[in-house]
Amino acid sequence: MRTVRWIAGIGLLPGALLGGATALTLAWRERLPDRLPNQGGVGDRPVMTTIPVDTLTAILIGVALAAWITGLVVFLAAGRLPRIPRHWLRAGVQVAVATVASAAVTILLMVLGAALDATTAADVNISWGYFAATMAVPAVVAAGSGLVAILLAGRAPERPSDPTATTVSAAAPQRAQPTSAVDDERLLWWESRSLRPVVWAMVALALSGLLLAAVLVPLVGVPGWAGLAPTVTAPVLLPFTRYRLAIDARGVRLTFGLVRWRLPLTAIAAAEETSLDAATWLTRGMLRGATDRTLPLLPGPVLALRLTDGTCRLVTCRDVGTAVNAVNALRARATAR
Known part of the structure; x- marks a missing residue:
């Protein structure tokens, strides 16, 4: 199953992006002028310089293809690493390839789409709204492709037991300070x-945007600044890089961004x-959306909370056994009162 996901992430996903963009570009070729605006041509600004359609296509497809080939080389070379570093390096490469390839082909298709049925470069009319969309849409597509690449990478292999390496902090049952005239014992986890x-x-988006802009701006002019779209959107993910799960006498609380x-x-x-296996998790996410509260943040072992209304809430949790015991102990204590 893991091998199939890697093949899909590093092979099929970028291959589908490149193949689809190439096929669509070839289908449009008879409807495009020989040259496109390189500087100017946005809004009322006159066209100052132009670039051949074939050159622009070769550059953007070449960037995506180079990212794919480089990613494949690094992906295969990572096979010499230990399991956990190998997983995260491959996951990062997979995300970087997906974001760079998707951003590059989206920029290409949007620039070519604006020139359909134009006779010359001077006839290509790009509004400021469309120019802004050329900056934003590649970012959205890159973020979506990066998310798919992460989901296909799946969970890392289990780390060997090492108390100094764990990031989970758990508190044993404690006696809290009295909250009333009668001592109240609270279990906290x-x-x-x-x-x-x-x-x-987030890191892959930021780096891929800088790389795209550095390559594209000197070659294609103003449209190349659209390559910064992944970098601009990367900070949006910052609040969602950590979650916290707390269980005490008040209930179960989750904080995620x-x-x-x-x-x-x-x-x-x-x-x-x-x-919850990765395939089911990915399918449910696509069908119900990421805002579905019954969908945990990650696949694998999860805490299942059976609610009194007959529904079930699944919660991402590393130490599931301890969390289950904590919830059931608190429920039994509350019922005994």
């Missing part, structure tokens, strides 16, 4: 975890451990 796929996606939700103990019928 929490987990804070960095979502490394999101971190890798700007998203916060809480389930009171009275709404939970039972807690149990389950597992």
Whole structure:
């Protein structure tokens, strides 16, 4: 299963992007002028310099192809590394290739789309709105492709037991300070975890945008600045690079970036451990959307909270067994009262 995901991420995804863009470019060739605006031609600005359509196509397709080939070489060379570093290097390469390839071919198709059925470069009329879209749309496409690449990479192999390497912080049952005239004992358990796929996606977006702009601006002029789109959108992911799960007498609370939700103990019928495979997780995400609260942040072992209304909430959790015991212990204590 992992091999199939790697093949899809580093092979089929960029191959589909390049193949689709090349096929569409060839289909449009008879409807395009020989040259396109290189400087000017936006809004009321006159066209100052032009660039051949074939040259622009070769540059942008070449950038995507070079990123793909380089990524394949690094991907294969990473096979000599230990399991966990190998996974994260390959995941980062996969995300970088997907974002660079998708941004490059999107820029190409949008620039060519504006020139369809024009006779000469002077006849190509690009509005400021379309120019702004040329900056924004490649960023959206790059972010979407990077997310798909992360999902295809899946979870890293389990790290060997090492107390000094774990990032999970858990507190054993503690006695809190009294909150009323009667001592109140509270069980507290929490987990804070960095979502490394999101971190890798953010870094890959930032670097790929700088690389695209550095290559494209000297070659194609103003349209090349659209290559910065992935860099501009990368900081959007920063608040979502970590999540925190807390379980105490008030209920179960999850904080993920700007998203916060809480389930009171009275709404939970039972807690149990389950597992969600990557294929099901990816399918559910596509069908229901990332805002679906029943969808955990990552596939693999998850905390399943059976609610009193008959529904189920799945929660990303590394130490699932401890979380299950904590929730059930708190529920039993609350019921005993």
